[in-house]
Amino acid sequence: MAINTCGVNPQPFDPDSHNYAYEYWQCFESKIISLDCDSNGTPDEHEGVMGLVVAKASANGVQNEYVARKLWPIEDCRQFIRDAAALLKGTKYPR
Numbered sequence: 001m002a003i004n005t006c007g008v009n010p011q012p013f014d015p016d017s018h019n020y021a022y023e024y025w026q027c028f029e030s031k032i033i034s035l036d037c038d039s040n041g042t043p044d045e046h047e048g049v050m051g052l053v054v055a056k057a058s059a060n061g062v063q064n065e066y067v068a069r070k071l072w073p074i075e076d077c078r079q080f081i082r083d084a085a086a087l088l089k090g091t092k093y094p095r
Contacts, residue, residue, distance in 0.1 A: 037077035
């Protein structure tokens with residue numbers, strides 16, 4: 001994120017401006033985050049069944065969805081979800 005500060009002064013985040021020229025961190029309470037592996041269940045001929053890690057959070061009436069850039073083998077995807085859920089358990093905010 002530091003790359004956005006080179007030679008410019010980032011403006012405070014304004015969700016109403018719809019001008020997202022800079023990347024901004026958003027924090028969500030752990031209890032409103034859901035994680036899933038999105039897959040159609042059809043195996044790839046070389047890789048087997050693949051899935052995308054999807055994280056969703058709904059805050060202040062706004063739905064936020066973050067999707068992994070690449071497909072994961074479905075068991076790796078599911079293991080990632082289990083590991084992330086274990087890290088989030090009992091915390092107010094993700095670490």
